[in-house]
Amino acid sequence: MSHLPVELIEEIIDIVAECYPQSLPACSLVSRQWNPRSKYLIHRTFRRPTLSTFDALLAFVDIVKVHPRLAALAETLQVAPNLKLNTDYASSVPFHHLSSRILPHVHRLVLKETLRWNDSPPLYSKGTFGSSFSNVNAIELSCQFGSAEDLHRAVRSFKNVKEVRLSYPHHALPQWMFGHTRPFRGAFKLQDLELPASIIHESRWIAD
Missing domain, CATH: 1.20.1280 (Monooxygenase)
Known part of the structure; x- marks a missing residue:
């Protein structure tokens, strides 16, 4: 050898x-x-698995269900759809098929900018999908939400989250939406809330 x-x-x-x-x-x-x-x-x-296609998600689920020791290795789950692939799930990748029960040590969830929230299954928009990831205490969001309300419901669904990092592409969420709503105030205690400088400048609730 x-x-x-x-x-x-x-x-x-x-x-x-x-x-x-x-x-x-x-x-x-x-x-x-x-x-x-x-x-x-x-x-x-x-x-730190990265799910970019529906087929990759299914393959990953099959492996970790059969080999729980490999499932226990996962610490960060990243969802970054490959938009070049012409499939029904190209822009969503329904990662709710995974959960803290299957991946007990995943504490950070990263949703990249190619994930379009409005293209995702209805479970996402109902604001309940985060309940499947009870062990997640940190989320990084750069995906494209359709409204501040969608963003609010998404973050609120994670009951144990303590750290939120927001990094939006300029086209993902209109900045003015942050001027008339307070999506995080009173919802939970955050240790870390990061916003792009452009959004902070436009946000009255950040200045309060």
Whole structure:
């Protein structure tokens, strides 16, 4: 094994990660040469998984349900739909199929700018989806909400959230919406609330 070129070893491990990701922990124990690449892919695939398509979501769910030890590795769940893929779920990726029951150690949820809230299943807009992630205490939102009310319901649905980071693309949410509503006041205690400078400038409730 020690005589194999590093490039060949990494190619083999990459194939395992793509076709048999549940075997990555075993790869990390093969030898010192296999360990670094295997651990890197374990981190990318299971510690901080990124869901970009509906098929990727289904594959991830299948793996973590069968291998709970891999599910326990997940700490951050990132949802970043790939809009180039022409599927019904390209802009939403219904990640409510996952939960704190399946991923008990996920404490941070990251929703990227390619996620369009209005294109998501009705469960999102009803403001109840966050209840599935009872262990999540930090959320990062740069996805495209249709209104401040949608944003309010989304954040409120996370009962144990203590940290919220908002980073909107300029087209995602009209800044004037923050001038007449107070979506977070009195809802829960926040340790960290970050807003783009442009929104802070326009927001009367931030200045109060």
